[in-house]
Amino acid sequence: MASDSHAIDVTIEPVPRWRDRVRVWSGSAAYVRATDALIALAAASLPWSTTALAVFMLLWLIAVIPIIDWEQFILDLAQPAFALPIALVALALMGLAWSETSWAERLQGIKPLSKLLLLPFLLSYFQRSQRRLWVFAAFLVSCTLLMFLSWIVLALPQLKLAHTASGGVPVKNYLDQSQEFTLCAFSLALPALTAMRARQWRIAAGAIALMLLFIVNMLYVVSARTALVTMPVLLVLFASLHLSRRATRLLFAAVALASLLVWATSPYLRQRIADVGIEYRAHDTSGIASTAQRLTYWRKSVKFITEAPLIGHGTGAIKHLFMLDAAGQTGLDAEVINNPHNQTLNVAIQWGLIGVLLLYAMWTSHVRLFAGRDLVSWIGLAIVVQNITSSLLNSHLSDFHEGWMYVIGVGVAGGMALRARRPEKLLAGTAAARELKRIT
Template sequence: MSINSGADAGSWGARCLNVTRIMAIAAAALVPASTAAASVAVVLMLVSWIISGRAVATLRAAAAQRVGQAVLVFLALLAVDTIYSVATWEDSWSSLWSWRKLALGLIVLGLFAEETWKLRLLQAFLVVSAAGSAASYVGWLGLIPSKTGHAAGVYFTNHATQGITFAVAVLCCLELGRHTGPRLRHLLQAGALLFAVNVVFISTSRSAYAALVCVVLVWSLGRVGWRRLPLVAGAVAVLVAMAFGLSSTLRDRVEQGIDEVRNYQSAPEVTSAGIRVVFWKNSLDLIAERPLLGYGTGSFAKAYGDRFVMPELGWRGWPATDPHNQYLFIAVENGLVGLVAFIAILVAAFREARGPGAYRGIVRGMLLAWCVSSLFNSHFRTFPEGHLIWLMVGAMLARVPRNDSAGSIQPDSSRARSR
């Protein structure tokens, strides 16, 4: 019996898989706000999935899709690379474990073919995001106490996670608004505006600014087509210029980042952008020494420390566990072979997300946002951002295998129409 078929909806296995889906939704919706709550949801998700008796069938459904195949190849490569890693076994397996978000995405890729579950995930995500945005505005106005250790208006895990989450919420509102009635469409458009204003005027995250530009660009191109890219790019550039002029917070953060990059060699104190430049330059030197296979899974801290940790250099000689660049991190640990395998996942996901449909539009926007922000962070791997991207992408791209039950619900009505 197919895992996507409703014929055995009352069976033990089907009920367990529904619990798995619910917990996956909870994890994706809650992870920006509470990593602890998301962790509990993930544990319950895995337990219900394992005891369902459908785990193998789920993985087969995921492996039937190109994205699933690419994920399996990359995870297998990471496991093999622990064999020759210069790191300890503990560090190697800890690094491998940090990529578990990809495995979770693989599971939901095999479980979320029904459009109903995709929509429930987006609804839950928007509810949590809306609650966070409301709290952010109230806190920013000083009406409620700020979260300890965070700037005013930041109540999610950190300012970057909150800003990126709200940028994704903008995308979800705009994409869903294209496929609803006028009343709900206007509500979603208003929500998108409030989320965007929060990012521009309250967020201090440069990654969030980049993510917002990416999702607006992708959504706009989805509306008018790639042939009008110059027009869309120009319009987005005008919006960026307006935001830069109106928001002193955005303007100050961008100018600060530029100054930190320019002065990283002479700065007496460590800066967020300055230390990134040091990490990037040193990482490129490491890659040049072992370009093909890298130093092995979990090796970054040791390889970097053995070569570049020098207390006499001050903050420029500090140790590092991550270069704050996802692509450099993979290239150092797993070489160009690993980097190509990772990029293959992104290419497969972008290819699956081609064409019309709200779900595929959300995937395109999120992937571009993460690809850009991961030039300055490791957002495909960090806990909140990593869980969010892989659970969302896996769920939105999930589809009914061609040999699946005829009674299965099509994952995206626009996909059915476009075939």
């Protein structure tokens, strides 16, 4: 039998490894768009649902891991803005060792700060995302819908989406709503000013109208007094950064006249301010009053801090300390809480002077991210300053809602600010993009 005269040349191409397939898939434009959409949806859900926010943030973190440039990420961790949030959480973990409360309370004490671990990932990712403004736009649109619904449910309370104690609050509570509206109002200030300088009158009128709607809602419908304290601080900050002396004087004169008008026409605002004095006089009674509560919490907190000033009483110790102090007491002194309504005191009780230094170093590093005069720098700076100011009267970095406002806002705006500072490093793209090019 004759042998075949022609040999068949068969070339078997290697099957791509699963890791290479993942890199190709995660480096696709559709995948990156979907990742951007997840964080935008998280920002949009923040005013409405804690569950939806948690789900979207978890999905975003899972999606972003394959496309992080890990070499650059490790280098970025040397920067204070990246490292200090991690250091604060690490201190909280170490604080488990010297806390004298139950392990359930210790582990619960980790939860309020754990969200800070996402800040480095957000800062890294949004140095490269091409749809960074999606997040701010989604949050603004969502808060605008909430604001209009607030007016509606004020007139028709039966349309509330959840049971709330205050009129004009469709979901959650007036504290969270006020923080959202304050941030949106002052974020619109620079676009309005820029449009006016460019003689783009329609854009300027729209931004000013929306800004005033947020502010009027807080002055006539419902507001937290913390927001009323924060607003003048942001106003002074905006004027000092973006207005001339003459424009500043005109603005303050207009604000003074508007304040007199609002005071004369808003019974709600007058009552909110008058309640401060009533609540202060209730300090030594058994009644529950916001101002009196805070004074009691702060007085006790200072006492706890002096007992362990350097490293504090450990993670999760706040409730345990208040419980011990409440024994045999009556009235406000008998209250047991796990939040002293001041971020500095919250940190100092648990981790002492070391924790306070880390907290203030982190805030300072994030303020320094936003040294520019552009829109992103203004939004980022407003977020940080709002958190610092409101944390004088609340533990807003540890609180769920305001803490996530800080993490998402600083992460997105901070990443954009870092991109503007070092574009030459970003033109190379992510490690995933480089790998995609090599494979294909």
